Amino acid sequence: MLATIKCELKSFEDLAHSFAAKELSANRDANDRYPFGPFFDAVVAKAYEVGLLGATLPEECGGIGQGMSALCVILEHISAVDASLGGIIFTNALAQEIILAGGGKDLLSGVMGKASDAKSALIACPSCVNPSETQTMLEAVKIKDTYILNGAIEYVVLAGLSGHALVPAKIKGQEGYSFFLINLTDKGLTKGAPIFSLGLHACPAVDLTLVGIQGTLVGQEGQGGTYFDQADARMHSAVAAMQCGIMKGSFQEALAYSQERFQGGWEIINWSSLRMLLGDMAVQVKVAEMVVSEAALAVEQQGQGWELYSRAASIHLSELATKLTTDGIQVLGGNGYMKDYGQEKRFRDAKHVQAFLGLAPMRKLALVSAIVKDV
Amino acid sequence: MIKPKENRSLLNREPRFEDSFMSVQAMPKLPRIQLKETKDLISHTRRFNEEVVRPLALKTDRGSFEDPEYLPWELVKKANEWGFYTLFIPKLFGGQGYSLPSHGYVIEELSSACVGIANVAFVHYLGFMTVLASWNMPLINKICREVVEGERSGNPCIISLAITEPGAGTDVEECALVDRARVSCYAEKVKGGYVVNGSKIFISMGHVSTWHALVAYSDLKKPSENTVVLAVKTGTKGFSFGKHEDKMGQRACPASELIFEDCFIPDECVLADSRSMPRSRKRTTSELVNQIIHYVVEVTRNSVGAFGTGVARGAYEHALKFAGETMVDGKLLINHEWAQVMLAEMYKNVITGRLAYTEGQYANSLHGGIYNFLQFKPLYYYLKYAPQAMIDTFVVPLYETKLFGWLIRQIYIEGQSMEDQHRCSGWASLAKFVGSDMGVKNCQLALEMMGQTGLRHERGAEKFLRDSKLLQIYEGTNQLNRLNLFDCLIGRSVPQARVFEE
Numbered sequence: 001m002l003a004t005i006k007c008e009l010k011s012f013e014d015l016a017h018s019f020a021a022k023e024l025s026a027n028r029d030a031n032d033r034y035p036f037g038p039f040f041d042a043v044v045a046k047a048y049e050v051g052l053l054g055a056t057l058p059e060e061c062g063g064i065g066q067g068m069s070a071l072c073v074i075l076e077h078i079s080a081v082d083a084s085l086g087g088i089i090f091t092n093a094l095a096q097e098i099i100l101a102g103g104g105k106d107l108l109s110g111v112m113g114k115a116s117d118a119k120s121a122l123i124a125c126p127s128c129v130n131p132s133e134t135q136t137m138l139e140a141v142k143i144k145d146t147y148i149l150n151g152a153i154e155y156v157v158l159a160g161l162s163g164h165a166l167v168p169a170k171i172k173g174q175e176g177y178s179f180f181l182i183n184l185t186d187k188g189l190t191k192g193a194p195i196f197s198l199g200l201h202a203c204p205a206v207d208l209t210l211v212g213i214q215g216t217l218v219g220q221e222g223q224g225g226t227y228f229d230q231a232d233a234r235m236h237s238a239v240a241a242m243q244c245g246i247m248k249g250s251f252q253e254a255l256a257y258s259q260e261r262f263q264g265g266w267e268i269i270n271w272s273s274l275r276m277l278l279g280d281m282a283v284q285v286k287v288a289e290m291v292v293s294e295a296a297l298a299v300e301q302q303g304q305g306w307e308l309y310s311r312a313a314s315i316h317l318s319e320l321a322t323k324l325t326t327d328g329i330q331v332l333g334g335n336g337y338m339k340d341y342g343q344e345k346r347f348r349d350a351k352h353v354q355a356f357l358g359l360a361p362m363r364k365l366a367l368v369s370a371i372v373k374d375v
Numbered sequence: 376m377i378k379p380k381e382n383r384s385l386l387n388r389e390p391r392f393e394d395s396f397m398s399v400q401a402m403p404k405l406p407r408i409q410l411k412e413t414k415d416l417i418s419h420t421r422r423f424n425e426e427v428v429r430p431l432a433l434k435t436d437r438g439s440f441e442d443p444e445y446l447p448w449e450l451v452k453k454a455n456e457w458g459f460y461t462l463f464i465p466k467l468f469g470g471q472g473y474s475l476p477s478h479g480y481v482i483e484e485l486s487s488a489c490v491g492i493a494n495v496a497f498v499h500y501l502g503f504m505t506v507l508a509s510w511n512m513p514l515i516n517k518i519c520r521e522v523v524e525g526e527r528s529g530n531p532c533i534i535s536l537a538i539t540e541p542g543a544g545t546d547v548e549e550c551a552l553v554d555r556a557r558v559s560c561y562a563e564k565v566k567g568g569y570v571v572n573g574s575k576i577f578i579s580m581g582h583v584s585t586w587h588a589l590v591a592y593s594d595l596k597k598p599s600e601n602t603v604v605l606a607v608k609t610g611t612k613g614f615s616f617g618k619h620e621d622k623m624g625q626r627a628c629p630a631s632e633l634i635f636e637d638c639f640i641p642d643e644c645v646l647a648d649s650r651s652m653p654r655s656r657k658r659t660t661s662e663l664v665n666q667i668i669h670y671v672v673e674v675t676r677n678s679v680g681a682f683g684t685g686v687a688r689g690a691y692e693h694a695l696k697f698a699g700e701t702m703v704d705g706k707l708l709i710n711h712e713w714a715q716v717m718l719a720e721m722y723k724n725v726i727t728g729r730l731a732y733t734e735g736q737y738a739n740s741l742h743g744g745i746y747n748f749l750q751f752k753p754l755y756y757y758l759k760y761a762p763q764a765m766i767d768t769f770v771v772p773l774y775e776t777k778l779f780g781w782l783i784r785q786i787y788i789e790g791q792s793m794e795d796q797h798r799c800s801g802w803a804s805l806a807k808f809v810g811s812d813m814g815v816k817n818c819q820l821a822l823e824m825m826g827q828t829g830l831r832h833e834r835g836a837e838k839f840l841r842d843s844k845l846l847q848i849y850e851g852t853n854q855l856n857r858l859n860l861f862d863c864l865i866g867r868s869v870p871q872a873r874v875f876e877e
Contacts, residue, residue: 036440128827135702155827196437197830198822198837264546264875265555272877273854322819329844333544333852334577334630337623337845344623344844351822351840352830359703359826361713 001289002069002076002296012070015050016077023047024082029339031082031202035194039161040202041119044088048118052078052089057096061105062112062121068234069296072241076292079245080252083349086242087203088122090356091157093238095123095166097231098179102219107181111164122162124184126155128205130232130358131168131177132225138169138210140180147171149180149215153208159184160194160206167208168224169215176222180215188212199345199352232357233307237295240313242353243321244288250328250346251281257332257341268331277327284320291317311367318354325350389868394798397737405740406474406755413477416462420484427453432489432627436838439626446619447627450495451583455531459496461523464503465749466758466766468519474755475674475746476736479681483729486685487692490814490842491627493682498579498628501675502534505588508670508745509604509646510783512774518586518606525585535584536671537575537607537633544577547590548672548851549859550599550665551875560635562591562603564650568641569593569603574617574634579849581631582616585609589633589640593650599661604646613638624841655788666788669800670745672850676803677735679850680810684728686843687810687817691721693836694821697828708824717824721817728810735799735806743795748786801863804856811846811853818843 003013023043024031031040047053055071057063064070071093079086099108115121131137138151149169159165165184168177182189192207219227255278258269268274295313298306325347329336336343354360377385386392393400431450439445454460463478464470478500485493503522506515518534525532538547542557560573571591581587587607594601607614617632649664658666695718698709708714739746749755758766773779818840822829829836847853858874866872 033440126827128830133704155831195830196440196832198832198840199830262542262557263544264552270877273858277854326815326844326847330847330852330854333848334539337848339621339623344841347844348623348837348841351819354823355826355830360823361717362703365713 001293002073005293005297006069009070009073012055012066012073013077016052016074019047019050019052020078020081024078024085028082028342028345031084032339032345034202035196035204039204040085043085044122045118047085047089048121052085053092053118053121054096054112055089056093057108057112058100058105061096061108062115063096067296068237068299069293071238072292072296075238075241076245076248079242079349079353080249082202083242083246083346083353084200084202086245087127087200087353088158090235090238090242091125091127091203092122092162094127094231094235094357095125097235098125098166098227099123099181099218101227101230102179102223104181104218107216107218111181115163119161120163122158122164123181124156124158124162124165126153126167126205127157127357128155128355130362131228133358133362137177138167140169140171140178140215142171147180147215147217149182149210149213151210153210155195155205156208157203157205159208160191160204165208166218167215168228171221174222177224178221179218179224179227181218182210182213182215186213197352199348199350233310234299235357236307236310236314236363237292237299239353239356240288240295240310240317241292243314243317243350244285244292246346246350246353247281247285247288247317247321247324250325250343251278251285253342254278254281254328254331257335261332274331277331281324281327284324288317288320305371308367308370311363311370314357315360315364315367318350318360321350322354393741394801394864397734397741397802401737401740404752405750406752408756408759409474409477409750412473413480416473416477416481417484419457420481423457423459424484424488427457428485428488428492432492433833433835433838435627436491436624437832443621445626446582446629447495448583450492450627451531451533452529454492454496455526455529455533458526460499460531460533461526463500464519464522466761466763467770468516469523469763469767470519472758474750476740476750479677479732479736482678482681483685483688483732486682487688489627490682490686490689490839490846491625493685494579494625494628497678497682498535499533499584500678501536501579501671502584502586502588504671504674504745505536505590505604505667506534506586506606506646508667510780510787511646512779512783514606514644514646516771516774521585531583532585533580533583534586534588535578535580535631536588536590537578537581538590539575539577541574541576545852545855548668548855549875550661550668553598556598558592558595558598560589560591561595562593562605562640564593565639568639569605569645571605571607571613571635571638571640574632576632577620577630577849578633579628579630581633582619582629587633588646589635591635593648599664600649602647602649602664604648604667605640606644606646607635607638607640608644611638611640623844624838625845653784657789657793663788666791666796669796670787673739673796673799673803674745676807676850676856677732677739679846680728680732680735680803680806683807683810683812683814683843683846684725684732686814686839686846687721687728688725690814690817690821690836690839690843691718691725693829693834693839694718694721694824697825697836701828714824717820721820724813724817728813731809732806735802738799738802741795741798743791744799745787797863797867801860804851804859804863807850808847808853808856808860811843814843814846815840
């Protein structure tokens, strides 16, 4: 829908759509077997080559300098086929956005400039948490002009494969927290095994233990929460776009199946209770398209209370996607529960994507806080 | 006071008293000792959970991803050692003879730890109920005695039900639909038995079962009047296993493909045959077939309600533990008011699921329900306290007699009115979709509360969600069960209502 409102997005839509069809569709099930099967390195490398990993990154940092709507178009089309790559694009973009919020263009240019391949260009971050909500935090100590980080941090998405990670840490003796960029090849850093998770199997996370790791401060000390909130407000639209894609994928597979599968003498689409289920799904998909489109444009136009649209979009579409993908399996009955079809993966992925950016109920409370502040 | 005639008339108005209040009608008739039995069974299951299920649940699940060929032989052996496969087989057939309604509570306990392993222990009773509902006493006895011997010898012998086909799933569970279904499992009558060709899919525990209650059709054009239920033993010539499915969850319990190629089943292994059923005063042939299917699902859909309730409970318990030990926004999650409300909602979902399956079980204890006869107090206490040898000597030989067959027929086939069938079947459907919906709902709420911690396999919460979804599908999708509830208990008050005739 975004591409019909903003014609210049058509090329991104075509790119993401054809990429998903060519590179993701055929091996969806095999790619989802990670960590018990191989990682889809070649797909990530191609995504990097065609620019999918730097949509909102400014051109001077090595990206393609587009707005949120381009990222949303990409995420929607990719996630309709395989949300794992969507999760990779999202996590990397979140890390970039936080660094940009902290004024770290040079830092990003440095990372991208030195990157020789997709993996070294990726920046990991704990994208399923809002650091200010949790108690676990790394500790940073300032020694002259450098910061030394120690401690353990859980569930750092992409850290098993990327070159760098953006991590929150508390500077000893200070309130709040700060973000630091760390090099994941440094000595003193231990990575756990890839975490086997509910969904997004090919967008893996690992736990990290840091002993005397040097970190580069992003922006100013103690301002991590501010940078996160700025990036978070924008990136909620991206969560909404992923959910919209997953919903579309689930609806399309359900619709196709319902026209082929016979029960009780005719195609199941002719049973009105099943058609009603499809009707609910169709409504939800259309609403999702509208919501993503408005949220992405609100982020770009930065009008009064723009972030409320973005936050509301992700909360609402995560709830809708959870419901829709449950029905998406139901339409296929037993087949929907099997890995031969894509529905069970979408069911897991939608619930997994809901966990991005922190606890879902806390995000709802944060929305009210934002409204009250706005008033 | 109200006169008896008026009283009857008032109570027969919709919602009819006897279809609405199950427990209050059933409880006065129940043997008192069932309370103690139920408590003992729950304790036994809690110990099994501690010693077997919890240590193996996540390990087994993860292992099944590492090795897609995994089959739960070890778990079957454990369940066998702990007596789960004979617990609810009546002593009439050599089992332990615990009261059948108690099995719901046991299922809930097991499922609160792992619903996949709960299926490893209890899918067997889906097979058993199908064997039982044939009322073919000699064959029921033969198969059950093998189960009992399997427990004694340590070589498990369990039973599966094979009904779903590649082209037919929901519609094979309803006689109103089956004539329009694309069934293909063909049983051709030959001298001395049947020759079966075709395949069955999604058969829970197929690969690890010894006996299979196979539903096949002797005329594919009119299956409702040409249904045969055959007892097929693993190893029979012409019977083989195909693949087992790669499922999202419940991976401890395989879903198997069963293949029949010119597989000869002798007459003595025919559990039920619609073409040779004695005529009934109350039912047509297809209604008799439907009665068999419904006798099974009247029990097993309650069981799925109990599976769902157990899952709802397991998810709730995970969320509660997490909330009690996790700081969010500077204080323990459990001290956030919203979290308390959410936990209360989850607690309510558990209770709602339990109430539904419990009422469903009580419906089966009332007149015309499958538990009713066995819960008749004198019979219950006789079976409980009479030595097994006495039952085997004096009762079992009667199974071969015509008189005994006639008696069983009067009790179970003629003795169940259509109203009784509708009550039991309607409640079972309701229990099934309430329990399974509550299960899925609580898993979703738990994951919302636990955030990234809930996503991790080793924390167990995400497995509950994956496991829970199947409950809304098997034993008839929740959509079919809603329709069955309408058919059994709602549509009757509107004479022009028609079901499955869209």
